[in-house]
Amino acid sequence: MASEIIGPVDATKYPRYTEPSTFARLPRISDVPGADVRIVGVPFDSGVSYRPGARFGPSHVRAASKLLRPFNPALGVAPFATQQVADCGDIAVNPFNIDEAISTIDAAMTDLRKDGSTVLTIGGDHTIALPILRSLARDHGPVAVLHFDAHLDTWDTYFGSPYTHGTPFRRASEEGLIDMERSLHMGIRGPLYSKTDLEQDSVLGFQVIRSDDYEFDGVASIVERMRKRLDGGPVYVSIDIDVLDPAHAPGTGTPEAGGLTSRELLNTLRGLVGLDIVGADIVEVAPAYDHAEMTGIAAAHVGFELLSVLAANR
DSSP, X not given: OOSSOOOOOOTTTSOTTSSOOSGGGOOBGGGSSOOSEEEEEEOOOTTOSSOOOGGGHHHHHHHXXXXXXXXXXXXXXXXXXXSOEEEEEEOOOOTTOHHHHHHHHHHHHHHHTTTSOEEEEEESOGGGHHHHHHHHHHHHSSBEEEEEOSSOOOOOOBTTBSOSTTSHHHHHHHTTOBOTTTEEEEEEXXXXXXXXXXXXXXXXXXXXXXXXXXXXXOHHHHHHHHHHHHOSSEEEEEEEGGGBOTTTOOOBXXXXXXXXXXXXXXXXXXXXXXXXXXXXXXXXXXXXXXXXXHHHHHHHHHHHHHHHHHHHHO
8 A cells, every 4th residue: 555665663673672562563553654454452341251351452462462573484475565564553442331332443443444454453352343343344245254262152142231242243143244154163162051052153154163173174174164164255354362272372361171272273374365354353362361471472473374364365
């Protein structure tokens, strides 16, 4: 978008632990004339059902991203050199009113995308996926949702509330925001409330690839199944960091044993090259529980892979 792309601060001249405090030390949006990809934080966790703290996720992931380097050897791309990426800071949302917060996020996403930019969002809890999908659907129609998570997030309500981090994809399906023939959960595991959870989830338009499938089938087979399901239109990628095993991502609100490794997740994301990715989020990073910055580092690398996919697609 810009005639001259501005990349991250040169780490050979300015130590990584210095400013700027943006994702991967990229320029702020105010420092560039425009951006192909905009990174924005949504520090909101009023929709959580267990451990709070994801409101501090955006700043934690940015801090953990300082060690990222500009070339991705796995995909053979330099994601900051072939597209202008800029950090737009955080969206200020009301922590006491979920309905108002959802409206604020929807409006902000629409504004961020108005010049054709793709937005990578750092949460925040998973409630934020609903307003993002509302914004995208107004331009693209129903989109395929590729949802990485330990949990389905298609429950109906918690304590009578329809808007929580466990309900965004039920609401999205009910509102006609998702492509019910192409949407997919990845990494699902752990106990459910009832067998009907899976039955209802299928009706809402999702297929499921379980965490155990990685053990039995391998990453290559998983990627093939994923691409077959997603092919044919726009795709939104939503990544709850608890898709990773707590050994790899302890800093999250609802950890479940038996999850993916960081390597499995990163290799799966690389399989998205060539698909029409119209946006993505990384959510549920809760730094208060994050030993040695493990979760923040994993999330930062997830963001780097997503940016690399977008660069490869260009």
